Amino acid sequence: MSKASAPGKIILFGEHAVVYARPAIAVPVFQVRAEVELERLEIERLEIDAADLDKRYTLQDALPDDPIATIIRLTCARLNVEPNGLRVRVRSTIPIGGGLGSGAAVSVAIARAFAQHFSVTLSAGEASALAFEVEKLHHGTPSGIDNTVIAFEQPVYFVRDQPIESFRVARPFTIAIADTGIAAPTKIAVGDVRRAWQAERARYESLFDQIGSIAQKARAAIERGNVESLGALMNANQALLRALGVSSPEIETLVDAALRAGASGVKLCGAGRGGNVIALVDEVTQDKVARAWRDAGARNVIITQVN
Ligand code: MEV
DSSP: OEEEEEEEEEEEEOTTGGGGTOOEEEEEEEEEEEEEEEEEOSSSOEEEEEGGGTEEEEGGGSOTTOHHHHHHHHHHHHHTOOOOSEEEEEEEOSOTTSSSOHHHHHHHHHHHHHHHHTTOOOOHHHHHHHHHHHHHHHHSSOOSHHHHHHHHTSOEEEOTTSOOBOOOOSSOEEEEEEEOSOOOOHHHHHHHHHHHHHHSHHHHHHHHHHHHHHHHHHHHHHHHTOGGGHHHHHHHHHHHHHHHTOOOHHHHHHHHHHHHTTOSEEEEESSOSSSEEEEEEOTTHHHHHHHHHHHTTOSOEEEEEEO
């Protein structure tokens, strides 16, 4: 049996604007993972068992745009092997449509599991490129940030179509993550922002510029260990995401609860309209924020270190 996995991710700064070639910062989240097992079968078929999606089917019967079937076909073509005689079990603790990279993590974990099974070395860049093909199917115009941070498993400063840059985290900091419990497809929020940008280009270009400039400042602050300034940058980023039209009442409830409980910054994470919010916390505020979020109806709370 071959086994592989891939982590979730959060975008600390710059979602949406990153689709329009502004910089963004993302980090992996190792507390949630997509896991894939490959098991040999004595039949000329490839079975897919995706219990989280409540789906069991064969590759041969999959719909043409099925993301799991697509990454399997792309990976097998890259590895030059036949997709037959296997059961592919996919499990994930990353909430679907939650802004934590569930789709990209499943793709990367599948690509890694096949590479391992057929004893082929697959670089992080290759796993990322395969997953990006599936992201295009899901979202239409993805920036590529999700597949990149998940395949490389390190903090990234990402600018679309530019070489990947990592950066030094001079002083570790703590991020709390809360799930609104509302699954929100990335494709819809990204499509709505595109239509709004087409209708009001100057206004949206200015919002994207302001978000990109926050991501640049945040990188400099993280590299200098100036953690104190990150909270205000997160709040400013959230105000701009609100102006883009991708916040929601559920997100705003968790934003208010975190600020009242003492978080120094809080914003939505990913495409918005639901999904997860992230807050900058410390040893004193992390429990208070987690409690306030649970009281405000958050489905799940994760505490993660960025280092
Ligand atoms: C989704 O995690 C982040 C977005 O910026 C879309 C993308 O970058 O492809 C909303």
